[in-house]
Amino acid sequence: MKISLIPYLLSGVTILLAGCMVGPNYVKPSTPIAPSFKEETPNLSQANDNWKPVRPGDLTPRGNWWEIYDDPQLNALEAQVDSANQTLKVAEANFRQARAAIRFNRSSEAPTIGTAPSISTVRDSANQPYFPSNLANNGNGDFILPVDLSWEIDLWGRIRRSVTAAKEQAQASAGDMAAVQLSLQAELAYDYFELRSADGEKKLLDDTVQTYSKALELTENRFEGGAAPKSDVAQARTQLEDAQVLDTDIMVQRAQYEHAIAILIGKPPADFSLPPSPIDLHTPAIPAVPEVLPSELLERRPDIAASERRVAAANEQIGIAQAAYYPALNLSALAGFQGTSAAEWFLWPSRFWAVGPTVSETLFDAGRRRATKESAIAAYDANVANYRQTTLTAFQQVEDNLAVLRILAGESQQQHNATAAAEESLRLFENRYAGGVDTYLQVVTSQTTALSNERNDIDIRRRELDASVLLIKAVGGDWNVTKLPKV
Numbered sequence: 001m002k003i004s005l006i007p008y009l010l011s012g013v014t015i016l017l018a019g020c021m022v023g024p025n026y027v028k029p030s031t032p033i034a035p036s037f038k039e040e041t042p043n044l045s046q047a048n049d050n051w052k053p054v055r056p057g058d059l060t061p062r063g064n065w066w067e068i069y070d071d072p073q074l075n076a077l078e079a080q081v082d083s084a085n086q087t088l089k090v091a092e093a094n095f096r097q098a099r100a101a102i103r104f105n106r107s108s109e110a111p112t113i114g115t116a117p118s119i120s121t122v123r124d125s126a127n128q129p130y131f132p133s134n135l136a137n138n139g140n141g142d143f144i145l146p147v148d149l150s151w152e153i154d155l156w157g158r159i160r161r162s163v164t165a166a167k168e169q170a171q172a173s174a175g176d177m178a179a180v181q182l183s184l185q186a187e188l189a190y191d192y193f194e195l196r197s198a199d200g201e202k203k204l205l206d207d208t209v210q211t212y213s214k215a216l217e218l219t220e221n222r223f224e225g226g227a228a229p230k231s232d233v234a235q236a237r238t239q240l241e242d243a244q245v246l247d248t249d250i251m252v253q254r255a256q257y258e259h260a261i262a263i264l265i266g267k268p269p270a271d272f273s274l275p276p277s278p279i280d281l282h283t284p285a286i287p288a289v290p291e292v293l294p295s296e297l298l299e300r301r302p303d304i305a306a307s308e309r310r311v312a313a314a315n316e317q318i319g320i321a322q323a324a325y326y327p328a329l330n331l332s333a334l335a336g337f338q339g340t341s342a343a344e345w346f347l348w349p350s351r352f353w354a355v356g357p358t359v360s361e362t363l364f365d366a367g368r369r370r371a372t373k374e375s376a377i378a379a380y381d382a383n384v385a386n387y388r389q390t391t392l393t394a395f396q397q398v399e400d401n402l403a404v405l406r407i408l409a410g411e412s413q414q415q416h417n418a419t420a421a422a423e424e425s426l427r428l429f430e431n432r433y434a435g436g437v438d439t440y441l442q443v444v445t446s447q448t449t450a451l452s453n454e455r456n457d458i459d460i461r462r463r464e465l466d467a468s469v470l471l472i473k474a475v476g477g478d479w480n481v482t483k484l485p486k487v
Contacts, residue, residue, distance in 0.1 A: 021157035022326065023319020026312050029384045031391040033294045039402035065477045066189050068287040069465075073277065074192050077265060081184050084266025088184055091177040098173035102166040102487055108159045111151035111331070118144050119342070145345045146336035153331060153357075156323035165316035168309045170487045175306025178479055182302060186473035188264045190466055191257045193279070197462035198254040200279035204454055205247035212240040212447070215430075219440060232440035239444050243451070281461055286405065286468045292475050294395060300476030301394050305484060307387040314380040321373040327361040394474065401471035408464045415460050419453040426450045 066078050082088065121141045154160055216236040222228035262272035298304055335353035337345040344350045362369070426446040432438040 080265040091180040098170035149333040153329040158323035161316040168313035172309035178302035193465040195257040196279040203278040317376040397474035404467040422450040422453040
């Protein structure tokens, strides 16, 4: 009875090539999520075209979230971050390195083929120990042109899991790069608004110094005319000099923020300067930011996406560690030509070949594989915890800045009213002093109160702008998980 072995051979080859996967299948970890944010979105400006959902044929530009502030200078600075910032270049290089790791691991799916041609001549010594002298000759030569093939059959999914893990690490690196980019863009906007606030305070203090100088001149004239005591002059001069100190000191902050902006756009501070541009307290309300649900936040934050991808990569490492418990199958082959001269290399009788599988299994390793698997499981648990903590931190950042904007929206109006009242009080006391009704101490007190309230006005606007930038950063800017590369 004759039985054909071909079907069995084909079935065996199919099983060897397909193999199976050992280890756990990846399931995205759960995270604590509330149905909505505790803080409601503040009643901000509705001029929010850049945040509208994409619609077919919609040509509204999106992606440059800072454009909602309608500041050409800020737009020009932000455009320089991607091409010049060195921190971002580091993140981009790390991403390229991670993509190269995919190709490195994928190469193991194919056989390794090599060659090592050799030419050798050997003459045996007739006087070597334990060698019959009559067998000695004048030497012989050996010319070999071999081709070597080695191929690990991925029976248990170790190689496939390595490739998958490399892909997931590359996606995590892409998320890191996006997170760095968003952080740098937000930092630039933050520093820019801090600088403009310093310019606003500088302008206020410049005006205050001029006002106090005129007040001192008035007081000196009244003293010379005998209508005011010398103490009034001393108080007026003290008030002026205090304002001059504040006016000079504010330039320290401005210089530091200007230097920080220069570094963010890849320039040395000596080669960069920004003209003064005082913050405007009378502009429309702070621009609105996208309203998102807590569940949507998981898809909008690049740092959350990067953390989740690392969990997936850690899951693959458990499978890789488990595959070490099973036998490894390698297919080896050697073929080539061998002769006594190079001229015989390509003659058909000079051919040689050898092929066969090798199965290897570790019988005892004193717990090394178990320790490797336990380490992989621990690393997975750590990545899950880090993913959940990153998510919780994101929720906190959103809630914090929503609260700041909500509270400052009311405080801003209160401060406007307080400033108006302080300025009216100062005007009244200045008139009463000029009429000889009140002492100059009342004017000094009113001047101090008015200046403090005017500076508070600027400070609240600064905090509102900063909080809006940080909120945009907290919700991921214009980023979403679909921007992860399909590596």
